Amino acid sequence: MIQLIECPRDAMQGLPEFIDTAIKAAYINQLIEVGFHTIDFGSFVSPKAIPQMRDTAEVLEMLDLHKAKSKLLAIVANVRGAEDALRFEEIDYLGFPLSVSETFQQRNTNASIAQALETVETIQNLCQTKGKEQVVYLSMGFGNPYGDPFSPDLVAEFVQKLDELEVKTISLSDTIGVATPELITEIFQVQITSFPHITFGAHLHSRVEDINEKVLAGLKGGCRRFDGALKGFGGCPMAKDELIGNMATEVMIETFKEEGYSLDLNQMELEEAIKLSNSIFL
Structure with a gap:
């Protein structure tokens, strides 16, 4: 069974012009109608760092979750953000960006990897107390542009540390779209074989022709x-000046179908969501 996570937060966060709160909520409500496993809908981070996400709490209040089967995920970058997110019962997952690149960890959360690991531990404890689940994104998980050390063994070292903290979901992230198919297969095979009790996800950025x-x-x-x-x-x-886009969901869906996987999505609502996305992301 494929878990397909739709990420409007990631799609919106880098846009320079602020998207009206009501428009954000309408779009996410449409995505909920599609029936994705999870919606990465917003983030509780500094509005100075990511001004587009300053209205996440307001968006959440406007979501129609009465019949929703999709779970909600919010990104946090520190303990304060996690505490803010945990005030909302509607949120199922807290996502934290932990980087295997020291340079990117500093750029992304203004903290060292050692400090970030301490934050992961604190958030994990908070999540366990509140009945939530933390999803750790191992960013730069397939290489980095800074010349920082990288290897599949290094990724495994990070996974080992997260396993010791009882993190159950780890998303390996190709933040700048450099992963080759061979490396993707190798890293997932090694991690899934070594840690079969952990759910590993793929958060890959890619050009359309490589999806x-x-x-x-x-x-x-x-x-x-x-x-x-x-x-x-x-x-x-x-990450860097030139953005590499997310994996296009509709392209992935066709690949899954061709491989014989059932996604249990509402095709009509998906088509409506694509139309709405075209009006929002000009």
């Missing part, structure tokens, strides 16, 4: 949890 082979590589490696954004909008504004 199919990257999805197939992830599937070959044993991954069954994939993040995407309709039309491939977005990318990480903290």
Whole structure:
């Protein structure tokens, strides 16, 4: 069974012009109608760092979750953000960006890797107390542009530390779109074999022409949890100047179908969501 995570937060966060709160909520409500496993809908971070997400709490109040089967995920970058997110019963997952690159950890959360690991531990304890789950995103998980050390063994060291903290979901993130199919397969195979009790996800950024082979590589490696954004909008504004977009959800869906996977999505509502995305992301 494929877990498909739709990421409007990632699609919107780097846009320079503020999207009206009501429009954000209408779009996320439409995505909920599609029936994705999880919606990465917003973040509780500094409005100075990511001004587009300053209205996440207001957006949440406008969501129609009465019949929703989708879970909600919010990104946090520190303990204060986690405490803010945990005030809302509607949020199921707190996502934290932990980088295997020291340079990117500093750029993304203004903290060292050692400090970030302490934050992960604190958030994990808070989540366990509140009955929530933390999803740790291992950013720069397939390489980095800064010359920082990287290897599959290094990724495994980070996973080992997270396993000791009882983190149950880890999303390996190709923040700048450099992963080759061979590396994607290798890293997922090694991690899934070594830590079968952990759910590993793929948060890959990619050019459109490379999406199919990257999805197939992830599937070959044993991954069954994939993040995407309709039309491939977005990318990480903290990574480098040139954004590489998210994996286009509609392209991934076709690949899954061709491989025989059932996604249990409402096709009509998906088509409406794509139309709405085209009006928001000009």
